[in-house]
Amino acid sequence: MSGPSQYQPQNAVLKWVERRLPIGGLIHSSFIGYPTPRNLNYWWTFGAILSMMLGVQIVTGIILAMHYTPHADLAFKSVEAIVRDVNYGWLLRYLHSNGASMFFIAVYIHMFRGLYYGSYKEPREVLWILGVIIYLLMMATGFMGYVLPWGQMSFWGATVITNLFSAIPYVGDSIVTLLWGGYAVGNPTLNRFFSLHYLLPFVIAGVVVLHVWALHVVGQNNPAGVEPQTEKDTVPFTPYATIKDSFGMTCFLVFFAWFVFYTPNYLGDPDNYIPANPGVTPAEIVPEWYYLPFYAILRSIPNKLAGVVAMFSAILVLAFLPWLDGAKVRSARYRPLARQFFWIFVVVCLGLGYLGSKPPQGIYVVAGRILTAYYFFHFLILLPILSRVEKARPVPNSIADDVLGKAGALKAVGSAIVVLAAAGLLLIGGVSQSRAEEETPPTLSWSFAGPFGKFDQGQIQRGLKVYKEVCSNCHSLNYIAFRNLADAGGPGYSEEQAAALASTYKIKDGPNETGDMFERPGRPADYFPAPFANEQQARVANGGAAPPDLSLMAKARGYDRGFPTFIFDLVTQFQEKGPNYIAALLQGFEENPPADFKLPDGSYYNKYFPGHSIKMPKPLSDGQVTYDDGAPQTVQQYAADVAAFLMWTAEPKLEARKKLGLQVMIFLIILAGLLYFTKKKVWADAH
Amino acid sequence: MTTSTSAEHSRRDFLYVATGAVAAVGTVAAIWPLVSQMNPDASTIAAGAPIEVDLAPIAEGQAIKVFWRSKPIYIMNRTKKQIEEARAVAVSSLPDPQSDQARVKEGHDQWLVVIGICTHLGCIPIAHEGSYDGFFCPCHGSQYDSSGRIRQGPAPANLAVPPYSFASDTRIKIG
Numbered sequence: 045m046s047g048p049s050q051y052q053p054q055n056a057v058l059k060w061v062e063r064r065l066p067i068g069g070l071i072h073s074s075f076i077g078y079p080t081p082r083n084l085n086y087w088w089t090f091g092a093i094l095s096m097m098l099g100v101q102i103v104t105g106i107i108l109a110m111h112y113t114p115h116a117d118l119a120f121k122s123v124e125a126i127v128r129d130v131n132y133g134w135l136l137r138y139l140h141s142n143g144a145s146m147f148f149i150a151v152y153i154h155m156f157r158g159l160y161y162g163s164y165k166e167p168r169e170v171l172w173i174l175g176v177i178i179y180l181l182m183m184a185t186g187f188m189g190y191v192l193p194w195g196q197m198s199f200w201g202a203t204v205i206t207n208l209f210s211a212i213p214y215v216g217d218s219i220v221t222l223l224w225g226g227y228a229v230g231n232p233t234l235n236r237f238f239s240l241h242y243l244l245p246f247v248i249a250g251v252v253v254l255h256v257w258a259l260h261v262v263g264q265n266n267p268a269g270v271e272p273q274t275e276k277d278t279v280p281f282t283p284y285a286t287i288k289d290s291f292g293m294t295c296f297l298v299f300f301a302w303f304v305f306y307t308p309n310y311l312g313d314p315d316n317y318i319p320a321n322p323g324v325t326p327a328e329i330v331p332e333w334y335y336l337p338f339y340a341i342l343r344s345i346p347n348k349l350a351g352v353v354a355m356f357s358a359i360l361v362l363a364f365l366p367w368l369d370g371a372k373v374r375s376a377r378y379r380p381l382a383r384q385f386f387w388i389f390v391v392v393c394l395g396l397g398y399l400g401s402k403p404p405q406g407i408y409v410v411a412g413r414i415l416t417a418y419y420f421f422h423f424l425i426l427l428p429i430l431s432r433v434e435k436a437r438p439v440p441n442s443i444a445d446d447v448l449g450k451a452g453a454l455k456a457v458g459s460a461i462v463v464l465a466a467a468g469l470l471l472i473g474g475v476s477q478s479r480a481e482e483e484t485p486p487t488l489s490w491s492f493a494g495p496f497g498k499f500d501q502g503q504i505q506r507g508l509k510v511y512k513e514v515c516s517n518c519h520s521l522n523y524i525a526f527r528n529l530a531d532a533g534g535p536g537y538s539e540e541q542a543a544a545l546a547s548t549y550k551i552k553d554g555p556n557e558t559g560d561m562f563e564r565p566g567r568p569a570d571y572f573p574a575p576f577a578n579e580q581q582a583r584v585a586n587g588g589a590a591p592p593d594l595s596l597m598a599k600a601r602g603y604d605r606g607f608p609t610f611i612f613d614l615v616t617q618f619q620e621k622g623p624n625y626i627a628a629l630l631q632g633f634e635e636n637p638p639a640d641f642k643l644p645d646g647s648y649y650n651k652y653f654p655g656h657s658i659k660m661p662k663p664l665s666d667g668q669v670t671y672d673d674g675a676p677q678t679v680q681q682y683a684a685d686v687a688a689f690l691m692w693t694a695e696p697k698l699e700a701r702k703k704l705g706l707q708v709m710i711f712l713i714i715l716a717g718l719l720y721f722t723k724k725k726v727w728a729d730a731h
Numbered sequence: 732m733t734t735s736t737s738a739e740h741s742r743r744d745f746l747y748v749a750t751g752a753v754a755a756v757g758t759v760a761a762i763w764p765l766v767s768q769m770n771p772d773a774s775t776i777a778a779g780a781p782i783e784v785d786l787a788p789i790a791e792g793q794a795i796k797v798f799w800r801s802k803p804i805y806i807m808n809r810t811k812k813q814i815e816e817a818r819a820v821a822v823s824s825l826p827d828p829q830s831d832q833a834r835v836k837e838g839h840d841q842w843l844v845v846i847g848i849c850t851h852l853g854c855i856p857i858a859h860e861g862s863y864d865g866f867f868c869p870c871h872g873s874q875y876d877s878s879g880r881i882r883q884g885p886a887p888a889n890l891a892v893p894p895y896s897f898a899s900d901t902r903i904k905i906g
């Protein structure tokens with residue numbers, strides 16, 4: 045059991061150091077000799093997984109900061125430069141952006157585990173509160189990190205969240221101005237968020253140290269919820285917990301890698317691939333998924349101040365949990381009622397999350413209010429009452445007894461599945477009713493879809509031709525340089541061909557020695573020149589609507605696939621909303637709008653454009669672009685080709701990503717298998 | 732517990748070693764991208780493409796400085812006197828022996844093209860200064876002659892000649 049360290053170094057140097065700084069003893073007593081309950085299940089590996097994720101975020105974050113420029117005019121561009129030009133930049137960026145989500149998935153599981161097994165109860169109150177503090181810090185860090193790419197959601201998310209503080213009576217507006225460092229979210233805001241986003245992870249690491257320290261003072265809770273009494277109840281941390289945690293971490297990495305390599309933008313919002321525009325608010329502002337339940341609570345309350353208070357209370361109430369739930373029995377395993385209410389609470393949280401992503405109208409508002417009320421009811425009324433009236437089942441005498449009388453674990457998993465399935469069905473019912481009659485783009489089959497997807501070089505070349513001859517008259521392609529045409533995983537031109545194409549363009553350069561700007565033939569390092577000098581010019585020339593840059597279009601457009609399809613999309617790796625939308629839009633023009641539709645002057649009717657009224661006239665017609673590879677010269681073919689081309693411009697490292705993904709997956713699965721058998725061997729002596 | 736045989740032992744040891752080895756390989760592989768990202772990125776490399784320089788405006792006895800790959804390049808139109816001085820010295824007596832002919836392009840003997848970075852610790856030497864009618868580095872006093880060769884001071888080597896070629900009599904392509 046815990047006590048003075050057993051660590052006795054043999055080596056003379058280590059002895060010398062140990063007498064002066066007993067760091068070896070500290071490490072030994074914390075991570076080697078530390079006794080851990082022998083009945084811990086895999087839900088307990090999430091502590092280690094969280095430490096790993098904090099490490100991943102700090103390492104990738106420090107590296108991204110080496111390439112990132114925190115300036116309102118350059119931030120978005122620098123992020124694109126990281127993804128497109130820096131060696132493995134795409135990997136590091138996707139690791140970091142998806143890593144944030146993984147961090148939150150792990151922390152939510154960790155928290156729910158604590159709730160289920162009563163890990164917050166005496167004597168672990170401080171341990172639990174430190175955890176709540178870490179969670180709050182994580183939310184602040186995640187929020188500020190999301191602002192840094194300076195896309196539309198970054199900007200408007202920052203605006204909405206900072207405005208929460210304006211609800212504070214009297215001083216609210218001054219506080220918001222203080223946060224912004226200006227009259228609105230702008231460059232000073234971005235700069236300070238960058239600074240704080242760099243700082244907070246280290247603060248988190250500091251609180252994590254306290255969290256672990258507190259843990260090592262009071263010892264780990266366990267599924268039985270009884271304290272270890274004898275040597276027989278525990279095993280030393282190393283090798284038992286170490287190997288089990290390693291296996292858990294590797295399995296989690298498989299899950300993580302799936303997102304990074306196959307569905308890197310699944311959890312992101314397409315709007316964030318549009319550069320921040322202080323003049324246009326996106327149709328729907330949705331925070332990152334991990335804030336959605338709290339966002340739903342905020343919106344459920346029709347009063348500004350009360351909404352903000354409710355949202356923050358929803359988190360702060362957790363800190364009071366040790367005193368709200370006074371039941372002596374810790375583990376919900378032996379509390380039949382508490383266990384059922386736990387699962388109901390899980391479903392309520394998931395429901396709130398779902399509602400947070402939906403527009404605040406109709407049935408969603410009512411559902412949001414009911415679930416918000418239940419959320420607080422659970423903590424403030426249900427748990428205090430339950431702890432008085434519930435009759436708990438007998439708990440095992442010791443952990444060793446618990447290990448011998450194993451059962452129930454499967455039952456818990458079973459009930460979880462039943463509850464989740466029921467919740468799923470309910471949601472499907474709710475959603476299929478409210479399904480709008482909006483037309484969604486047909487799902488086309490793309491060569492670059494799926495885990496082994498590759499671009500069809502011929503198609504990308506044809507798409508480039510369509511872009512050059514048609515789209516480029518109005519749309520820029522700012523992030524694509526001529527040299528990119530010769531990059532691996534692209535249209536497959538040689539460097540000479542790329543240089544030859546570049547030299548057909550006139551590029552503005554200068555100033556020269558006499559201070560004049562001049563034109564010269566393009567070089568491979570130059571970027572496709574824009575058709576208009578600035579946004580105002582583009583706007584005037586196009587009936588008041590500036591044609592957007594197309595480089596990222598295939599990632600900046602999406603549409604709702606609805607529940608449960610959006611969950612299956614994760615498994616089938618469906619990532620082609622953008623190209624589907626582009627191809628559909630180009631073919632979606634209709635001469636005669638529906639009779640009841642009022643088309644504004646100078647606009648055209650498009651079936652797939654949100655709102656149906658688009659400023660762009662039908663750009664393509666059959667036979668307009670001549671193909672020399674025999675592909676059909678139809679609008680349908682042009683549309684598909686240019687959509688595929690734009691998928692490449694938006695995600696130029698797609699092939700490299702999927703290829704590396706396969707290698708990483710195979711490696712991780714082998715490692716997980718080896719760790720599993722090693723774990724079995726190690727634990728064979730312990731059971 | 733059953734008594735374990737030595738075969739079982741060695742099988743177990745093999746499993747442990749294999750697991751450790753695979754984990755170690757994975758760790759090393761994971762470090763690779765973290766280091767590789769420090770190298771120049773694709774746009775930097777692309778910007779380092781060859782450049783062309785027009786020599787016509789450079790009068791005899793003048794030197795200009797252009798930048799290629801973020802490095803200053805001196806292009807010096809040498810006078811007869813400078814060329815003669817550079818060729819008069821005994822090559823074997825130089826700290827970094829190299830003939831003037833080897834440092835210029837045949838038929839274009841008046842043009843000296845060197846990277847203007849002192850081989851001592853990287854300062855930019857000043858053209859047409861110092862005791863050898865060439866370059867003088869103000870940082871620690873290295874002296875280069877009219878062929879850009881080190882003659883005196885702490886620098887260990889001659890000013891480097893970048894890769895270049897004559898596109899025409901009055902145009903060179905550096906890189």
Ligand code: FES
Nearest residue numbers: 849851852868871
């Ligand atoms: S750097 Fe030129 S002499 Fe030291």
